[in-house]
Amino acid sequence: DAKTTQPPSMDCAEGRAANLPCNHSTISGNEYVYWYRQIHSQGPQYIIHGLKNNETNEMASLIITEDRKSSTLILPHATLRDTAVYYCIVRVYNNDMRFGAGTRLTVKP
Amino acid sequence: GAVVSQHPSWVICKSGTSVKIECRSLDFQATTMFWYRQFPKQSLMLMATSNEGSKATYEQGVEKDKFLINHASLTLSTLTVTSAHPEDSSFYICSARSGLATETQYFGPGTRLLVL
Numbered sequence: 001d002a003k004t005t006q007p008p009s010m011d012c013a014e015g016r017a018a019n020l021p022c023n024h025s026t027i028s029g030n031e032y033v034y035w036y037r038q039i040h041s042q043g044p045q046y047i048i049h050g051l052k053n054n055e056t057n058e059m060a061s062l063i064i065t066e067d068r069k070s071s072t073l074i075l076p077h078a079t080l081r082d083t084a085v086y087y088c089i090v091r092v093y094n095n096d097m098r099f100g101a102g103t104r105l106t107v108k109p
Numbered sequence: 110g111a112v113v114s115q116h117p118s119w120v121i122c123k124s125g126t127s128v129k130i131e132c133r134s135l136d137f138q139a140t141t142m143f144w145y146r147q148f149p150k151q152s153l154m155l156m157a158t159s160n161e162g163s164k165a166t167y168e169q170g171v172e173k174d175k176f177l178i179n180h181a182s183l184t185l186s187t188l189t190v191t192s193a194h195p196e197d198s199s200f201y202i203c204s205a206r207s208g209l210a211t212e213t214q215y216f217g218p219g220t221r222l223l224v225l
Contacts (some may be wrong), residue, residue, distance in 0.1 A: 041219070042219060043216035044153070044216045049213065093212055096143055096155055099145075
């Protein structure tokens, strides 16, 4: 599976959009981009995933660049409860999830 | 999303004893289940993968005789930490995936193990 690069930490003001970048320049055509988050002392929570089209659900939006080498997770209106470590994972369909260091997002009042 | 539960949520045991952790998929059939371990301030590390009715596949460096995994049904997997030692103290998280087209992995809430 392709390796991902995420900034170690980010801050966001409450009520503003949080944009979390992920670089996956070695992604191959059959690899999906997944996003999970882990709130302190809990198991990871699935957020969203996509292959090449942008995706949106009730939690977030996923924007994947046309060359698929990077993506951005967007939390449209961040709240204090969105403070967590966010993991971007690239994997071939049906493979297991391997976690990197992720981005620690802190939402501030 | 699908729900995965774990029991117990935390356990304290004496060194040398064995501890069993249960992982259940509550609203879907999990053809594949995974066990992860997470030490403080570190990311999740995959320990093993199991398919229902088959022997688990362990990651390099994980002792299969120490971490016994049983995936006897499509909704239940267990992890037994045998002869636990203080260095086994960690946060253990299970994950499950159905055989459906989406193939998304869902995670349990985790079990915190403290070995004294």
